[in-house]
Amino acid sequence: MAFYTSRMLLNVVLLSSSPPSEILFIDPLNLLAPTVYLDKFIPQVIASTPSPSCQHGKLLSGRVLAVDLLNPTPQAEARKHKLKMLVPAPRSFFMDVKCPGCFTITTVFSHAQTVVICAGCSTVLCQPTGGKARLTEGCSFRRK
Numbered sequence: 759m760a761f762y763t764s765r766m767l768l769n770v771v772l773l774s775s776s777p778p779s780e781i782l783f784i785d786p787l788n789l790l791a792p793t794v795y796l797d798k799f800i801p802q803v804i805a806s807t808p809s810p811s812c813q814h815g816k817l818l819s820g821r822v823l824a825v826d827l828l829n830p831t832p833q834a835e836a837r838k839h840k841l842k843m844l845v846p847a848p849r850s851f852f853m854d855v856k857c858p859g860c861f862t863i864t865t866v867f868s869h870a871q872t873v874v875i876c877a878g879c880s881t882v883l884c885q886p887t888g889g890k891a892r893l894t895e896g897c898s899f900r901r902k
Contacts, residue, residue: 851901855883858896865902866891 825834830844840849850869857864860878870891874883884891893899 853899853901855893855897855899857881857883858898866899 828844835843840846850867853866853868854863855866855874856862857876857879859881860876862876862878864874864876864883866874866884868890870884871886873885874891875881876883882894883897884893886892
């Protein structure tokens, strides 16, 4: 007995000892049900199986997406999660912060989780928030 299994909801078994028009139909959801022999429905059963150009029984050719996935707009990229962008990259960065009092430059992480204090005059340069660190007023910064 030769077996032919489709990827749809039905399993079709071809009987090699019988003529090719005789097909045994088995319902995989109800295996205790009696089997039914189908003689005339060979083209319909074979047509219901997916071909390599199909996905889940639906043809993919002739369809065009409304969005260009290879060339997204900068606005669309800015809205996406950092790992779901076209090129996954972190949104954090290091920056040079200039102290307004003594003009010394301190390197600060953009998402710092501790208070950063100037080494020269012990002025608070930035305070942590839930995400990015908040610079104090008067501090200028440059992204590295």
